[in-house]
Amino acid sequence: MSAGDYETVMGQRAAIMRDSCGIDYAKYTTGVLAFDYERLFADTGYDVVSASSIQRRTGVGQTPLVELHNITALARILAPAGKGARILLKDEAANPSGSFKDRRASLSVHEAKRRGYTGVVAATSGNYGAAVASQAARAGLHCIVVQEAFDSAGIAQPEIAEKTRACEPR
Amino acid sequence: MAERIPQGALVDIHRCVLQTGERAPRVPDDTRQVPLEMRVKGFLVSPAAPGEMAEIITPAGRRLRGTLAAVNPAYTHGFGAPLPELSGIGGEVRAMLREQGIIK
Numbered sequence: 001m002s003a004g005d006y007e008t009v010m011g012q013r014a015a016i017m018r019d020s021c022g023i024d025y026a027k028y029t030t031g032v033l034a035f036d037y038e039r040l041f042a043d044t045g046y047d048v049v050s051a052s053s054i055q056r057r058t059g060v061g062q063t064p065l066v067e068l069h070n071i072t073a074l075a076r077i078l079a080p081a082g083k084g085a086r087i088l089l090k091d092e093a094a095n096p097s098g099s100f101k102d103r104r105a106s107l108s109v110h111e112a113k114r115r116g117y118t119g120v121v122a123a124t125s126g127n128y129g130a131a132v133a134s135q136a137a138r139a140g141l142h143c144i145v146v147q148e149a150f151d152s153a154g155i156a157q158p159e160i161a162e163k164t165r166a167c168e169p170r
Numbered sequence: 171m172a173e174r175i176p177q178g179a180l181v182d183i184h185r186c187v188l189q190t191g192e193r194a195p196r197v198p199d200d201t202r203q204v205p206l207e208m209r210v211k212g213f214l215v216s217p218a219a220p221g222e223m224a225e226i227i228t229p230a231g232r233r234l235r236g237t238l239a240a241v242n243p244a245y246t247h248g249f250g251a252p253l254p255e256l257s258g259i260g261g262e263v264r265a266m267l268r269e270q271g272i273i274k
Contacts, residue, residue: 006194073272074263119230142230152204161247168211 021111044111051107058106058135063094097134097166098127105131113139121146126163133167172219175241179214182243183226183236210234211243 018024028036041047055061068087076084095102112120119142122132129145136143145167149156175181188206212226224238267273
């Protein structure tokens with residue numbers, strides 16, 4: 001077993017998280033699926049108002065809410081009598097990197113910068129990497145994106161390949 | 171002899187990160203049958219030929235070594251041909267909306 005093998009690296013995971021962000025995630029796990037987000041927010045010093053203010057400063061959020069009149073009408077034609085909600089769309093594609101993942105990325109990159117790190121790393125299937133790359137570029141931090149993109153024959157799904165392209169520096 | 175790619179060219183390098191026997195225990199059986207491979211783009215540190223070991227420097231400043239796999243590789247992904255099963259839907263839903271007087 002070398003120091004780079006899977007078990008050794010993954011065994012350091014909790015310690016790496018603790019050392020880099022000062023967060024012990026195990027503390028907030030309250031059950032098999034339950035997680036105490038309120039306590040995490042309280043301990044890290046971020047609340048909804050401060051998170052929203054960081055997002056605004058980084059060009060994230062405040063995306064348009066669009067009423068889909070035709071889709072609502074179609075739903076009402078096709079739904080059973082008395083059903084058919086008014087359908088609105090929150091256009092998260094209007095975020096800088098094209099998805100709602102900018103919301104988390106803006107906070108992570110803000111915290112990395114606040115702690116004096118020179119760069120950030122993200123493991124992603126696509127959208128989160130594009131968001132971290134975008135926010136890191138904005139904040140002047142280096143960025144490494146690790147993406148599971150290709151199968152063993154070197155073939156990628158088109159939407160994943162497109163996010164690979166979006167994550168690449170130019 | 172293979173053409174040597176000049177220093178500074180944008181290339182893809184390839185390296186095996188975990189062999190089949192070293193994969194994470196939680197990956198599915200068919201995934202465990204194949205190695206975990208890495209591809210990284212960066213600029214060649216010194217001239218190298220495709221298929222040879224090469225060193226790159228990434229835009230984040232990391233120096234990495236691997237087999238020189240491709241030179242300035244093109245994006246080849248696309249969305250294929252339109253699906254005939256979907257091409258009539260626009261007309262169908264517009265007919266419904268017209269019937270209700272919602273559009274003309």
